Structure formats: structure tokens, C-alpha cells
Amino acid sequence: MKLKLVLPKGKMLPGILAAFKEAGIEVKQNGQNLRPECNDLELEIKILKPQNIGKLIELGRHDLGITGYDWMIETSSKTEELLDLKLYKGMVVAAVPKTNKKTIENFFSETVTVASEFEKIAKDYLDSEGFNYLFIRSYGATEGFPPEDADIIIDNTFSGKTLEETRVA
Numbered sequence: 001m002k003l004k005l006v007l008p009k010g011k012m013l014p015g016i017l018a019a020f021k022e023a024g025i026e027v028k029q030n031g032q033n034l035r036p037e038c039n040d041l042e043l044e045i046k047i048l049k050p051q052n053i054g055k056l057i058e059l060g061r062h063d064l065g066i067t068g069y070d071w072m073i074e075t076s077s078k079t080e081e082l083l084d085l086k087l088y089k090g091m092v093v094a095a096v097p098k099t100n101k102k103t104i105e106n107f108f109s110e111t112v113t114v115a116s117e118f119e120k121i122a123k124d125y126l127d128s129e130g131f132n133y134l135f136i137r138s139y140g141a142t143e144g145f146p147p148e149d150a151d152i153i154i155d156n157t158f159s160g161k162t163l164e165e166t167r168v169a
Helices: 013-022 050-058 069-074 104-109 119-129 161-165
Strands: 003-008 043-048 091-095 111-116 132-137 152-157
Touching (some): 003 013, 003 050, 043 050, 069 119, 111 119, 119 152
Parallel strands (some): 003 043, 111 132, 111 152
Antiparallel strands (some): 091 152
């Protein structure tokens, strides 16, 4: 019986594949094929969006998966973290555009528009801090929302470079 392993598509994948290679496991990607070949015949590998991995493990569709802890929290996945691979150096942050003219008091006294892919994480934070907000669920490119479409974004970042380039942070 093969071990069914699901890996995250995106920024984490190159680091994971490099670690596998160092361990003697060769994973050959073929373009957009989400079922790469592997030299270890005991592994069946599938590549999916990291957002889906925790729930699929929980449902028993796969035996093991690698994903970001942020997505485990966001999706309330009932799974167990076995090991932090230290490959994901990102964090979830709240950011406002550099062109923002509001004071901190305005953010708490007015209704602010908040965009994020992380609905659970964002709402938990905003509620705990006492914000009055309108939430917009984003589906990627969250940094493009400010200043016209959101007062605040809650997004993940690895280096802050994208936030800086889009003048959000």
C-alpha cells in the first residue's frame, strides 16, 4: 500500500522538493501535472492548493500533507501537526496603505473595509480588537485592494516585498 502524500502548490513547493531531493526522493514535475512522478514507489504524490490540504487529510483522502500553519488555523482542520519543517518563513499581517490619511482613532470609530483570504483569522482578530468592519473575501492578490477597495488588508507575507511594492506597508 502506498503512502498518499499531498504537497502545496506555490511558494513552499520548491523548498519541499529540494528537501526531498536531499533525502534521496526525486519528484519529477511535468508542467501543470498535479500528480508528479516519484522515484520512491511507496509514495503517491499529489499537488494541491495549500488551503485544501488540511481538510483533505482530516477527511482521510490522503495520509499525510504539508501545508502552512496559517491554512490549518483558517480552515479549522482537525489534524495534528507532526513537524514544523521551517520552510515557511511567512506570517499573516494586517496592513494599511501608505497613502492612508486616517488616524488610529478613525479605524476604531468608523466602519473600515477589510479584505483578506483569511476570513476566520481576520474576523477573529478584528472582533478581538473591537473593529467595526465590512469584510470582503479576496481570492488572491489581496495587496491590490487598497486604497480604493479596502482600508485594511490581512494577508500572508514572506518578506514584505509585495506589500512594499504595492505601497501597502
